[in-house]
Amino acid sequence: MTRVLILGGRGRIGSSVAQDLATHTQAQITITGRSPEIGKAVSLSSGGQVQFLVLDLAEVDKLGEAIANSDLVIHCAGPFHYRDTNVLETCIAQGVNYVDVSDHRSYTSKALNYQEQAAAAGVTAIINTGIFPGISNSMVRQGIEQFDEAEKIHLSYLVSGSGGAGVTVMRTTFLGLQHPFDAWIDGKWQEVQPYSEREAVNFLPPYGRTGVYWFDMPETFTLPHAFPSVKTVITKFGSVPDFYNHMTWITAHVFPKWLMQKRSTIEFLSHVSHFMTDVTNRFTGIGVAVRSEVTGQKNGKTAVFCSDLVHENTAMASGCGTGSIAQLLLEGKLKKPGVFAVEEALPTNLFEYTMQNRGIKIHHSWL
Known part of the structure; x- marks a missing residue:
């Protein structure tokens, strides 16, 4: 069984990503947060597919262990204006694929600097994957x-x-x-x-x-x-x-x-x-x-x-955007080692396939 770690999984966006993955994959999902009380509620309501881990991103050793035990990490712990690239760097070091919902150019610029390291490690890292960007x-x-x-x-x-x-x-x-x-x-x-x-x-x-x-x-x-x-x-x-x-x-x-x-x-x-x-x-x-x-x-x-x-x-639309990328990575349908914004990583045929599966209709017209 594939294992997915969602950092910031108790936020509105993170919860939507977890919901999308639970609907469209069989993955074992672990969401993180800083409050153990919330974790009890998650365990009771998820039927076992979603588990909760008390984790602060500042706990570097615990974070590294959680990443090492995962097949895919989804970073939803914004705002990304303040974030460093420690999670991405750890994923590259551990050989674990990475997805995030980042939405600010300062973080995007920093993440793209790890293109060569990710490619050399065989890690597919796809950033900016929500609704906009995404x-x-x-x-x-x-x-x-x-x-x-x-x-x-x-x-x-x-x-x-x-x-x-x-x-x-x-x-x-x-x-x-x-x-x-x-x-x-x-x-x-x-x-x-x-x-x-x-x-x-x-x-x-x-x-x-x-x-x-x-x-x-x-x-x-x-x-x-x-x-x-x-x-x-x-x-x-x-x-x-x-x-x-x-x-x-x-x-x-x-x-x-x-x-x-x-x-x-x-x-x-x-x-x-x-x-x-x-x-x-x-x-x-x-x-x-x-x-x-x-x-x-x-x-x-x-x-x-x-x-x-x-x-x-x-928030649910953002969950669909990120969840669809995660689903394709878990199914082995998307593999592109390196760090990429979503428009460079996701072929249009796979985009259309995942949107259709989620009932998201995109209307087209010519002017």
């Missing part, structure tokens, strides 16, 4: 493959309320507002202000036309690397209800920079926002919408290929 990146690859030459990628993300996620995801949002970032525009790197240049995008129902803003995501730089012909990559994000967008804009552009770069400020804003979404979730739901638009040349003409996805629960 499923969204594979939607882009699917679009790129429709063209003779792709030129532009425009990704738009929309989350209702909390998205069914915990405070950690709120932290990720506010941490993403701290600094300007580089984006690949017109064939060169240009500095962009976070939560700027609002743009109205047509999402699938029930969302319709909604505002999105520039947001710093790892795919801003992994996609140009994966698809060298592309001259522009745009990543924009928005919230439902729309007043959250205006509040986030104020946070990004009006609050003093020194204040936004204090950890205590991020904690305060994250907890207040999570409290607010607990109220609005009742009216908006906790769903997610992703829209990918790829522009390129096909048969000598310029065209746009659009891919749209809607899911009623953002």
